[in-house]
Amino acid sequence: xxxxxxxxxVDSKDENNCLVKTVHLNRVKKARDNAPPKxxxxxxxxxxxxxxxxxxxxxxxxxSDEEMCVCDIAAYTGVSDSAVSHQLxxxxxxxxxxxxxxxxxxxxxxxxxxxxxxxTIGHTHIKENK
Amino acid sequence: xxxxxxxxxVDSKDENNCLVKTVHLNRVKKARDNAPPKxxxxxxxxxxxxxxxxxxxxxxxxxSDEEMCVCDIAAYTGVSDSAVSHQLxxxxxxxxxxxxxxxxxxxxxxxxxxxxxxxTIGHTHIKENK
DNA sequence: TTGATATATGAACATATGCTCATATATCAA
DNA sequence: TTGATATATGAGCATATGTTCATATATCAA
Numbered sequence: 001x002x003x004x005x006x007x008x009x010v011d012s013k014d015e016n017n018c019l020v021k022t023v024h025l026n027r028v029k030k031a032r033d034n035a036p037p038k039x040x041x042x043x044x045x046x047x048x049x050x051x052x053x054x055x056x057x058x059x060x061x062x063x064s065d066e067e068m069c070v071c072d073i074a075a076y077t078g079v080s081d082s083a084v085s086h087q088l089x090x091x092x093x094x095x096x097x098x099x100x101x102x103x104x105x106x107x108x109x110x111x112x113x114x115x116x117x118x119x120t121i122g123h124t125h126i127k128e129n130k
Numbered sequence: 131x132x133x134x135x136x137x138x139x140v141d142s143k144d145e146n147n148c149l150v151k152t153v154h155l156n157r158v159k160k161a162r163d164n165a166p167p168k169x170x171x172x173x174x175x176x177x178x179x180x181x182x183x184x185x186x187x188x189x190x191x192x193x194s195d196e197e198m199c200v201c202d203i204a205a206y207t208g209v210s211d212s213a214v215s216h217q218l219x220x221x222x223x224x225x226x227x228x229x230x231x232x233x234x235x236x237x238x239x240x241x242x243x244x245x246x247x248x249x250t251i252g253h254t255h256i257k258e259n260k
Numbered sequence: 261t262t263g264a265t266a267t268a269t270g271a272a273c274a275t276a277t278g279c280t281c282a283t284a285t286a287t288c289a290a
Numbered sequence: 291t292t293g294a295t296a297t298a299t300g301a302g303c304a305t306a307t308g309t310t311c312a313t314a315t316a317t318c319a320a
Contacts, residue, residue, distance in 0.1 A: 005237065009266075014208060018157075022204055023201055026205050027202055027207045031195065031206045035206075040256065041184050041187060046181055046314095047256060048179075048181035048182040049183070049257060052179025053175060053178075053179070053277085053278075055132070058268075065160070068157055068161070070150060070296070071224055072153055076153045076158050076161045076165075079278090082212050083278070083279055085298055086170060088281085104286075104287045104297075105287095112259075114251050114252070117251050118251050122174050122178060122244070122248060124244055126244065128225075128243070138295075153296095174283060185308080197265085201269095209308090209310095210310065212269085212311080215266095215267060215268055216309080217308085218267095219268075233317060233318065235317095236268095250262075261320100262313100264317100265317080265319100267315080268313100268315070269313080270313085276306080277304100277306070277307085280302090282300090283299080283304105285296100286295100286297080287294100287297100288298080
């Protein structure tokens with residue numbers, strides 16, 4: 001039988017009325033109430049995923065110093081122009097980078113400084129948890 | 131032939147003396163000088179990658195409100211206890227979450243507030259670039 | 261002890277990811 | 291125009307990833 005203190009799972013219903021087991025149904029409900037909209041969660045996780053690949057992160061960190069063209073980024077990161085171009089497109093779609101054209105050359109730079117801030121905090125995090 | 135202004139690629143050498151083409155060799159060199167150590171880049175990108183999956187991000191965001199046990203997180207996210215446990219292990223290995231035991235139940239919470247800060251900024255970023 | 265419960269873990273599998281290669285597009289120089 | 295150069299893009303492929311299932315471990319109740 002159910003205890004006074006929440007120390008055991010009990011049957012509950014999820015958002016689609018399917019059976020689930022919960023210990024603190026109030027906490028689960030509260031989490032559901034505060035849950036980000038699905039679209040927002042997707043976009044946010046996509047943004048972090050973009051920084052979650054070493055090559056892309058290296059690109060972004062380099063661009064936080066100075067704008068660079070595709071082939072220089074390729075030379076720096078050690079992957080092909082094509083690979084860099086693919087990654088830049090992805091970063092651009094997420095508004096992480098922008099570009100400007102000068103003749104045949106496209107210069108990429110960060111679109112805003114949020115990303116730099118995020119990286120700075122991430123850096124602090126890993127330093128504190130060596 | 132080479133121009134006065136940097137508008138064309140020229141042959142250069144990368145860190146391993148392999149041939150690469152660069153437009154602004156000085157920028158590439160500067161980027162190399164400022165490049166994060168490989169280990170650091172790996173750890174940093176792994177941290178962001180951890181937030182780059184919708185399920186994990188949802189977990190982390192929920193935990194920023196209140197500690198939760200495994201089965202409640204499972205009920206909230208809609209994946210199995212096992213999947214949650216796998217993800218929590220990963221987040222714990224990255225010092226993103228920690229846990230405390232109360233009998234059979236393990237309560238997970240955020241290990242520090244850096245992660246919350248990162249998510250807040252990420253949120254601002256996606257809101258500004260709707 | 262013994263059985264039940266909460267979580268952890270390893271293997272397996274379907275899907276996602278990042279790269280390369282081939283090719284397309286865009287700009288410049290002549 | 292025409293050829294060369296810088297970047298973009300789509301397909302294909304090897305690897306990584308997130309989940310489930312089966313099973314292991316840990317704690318509690320009796």
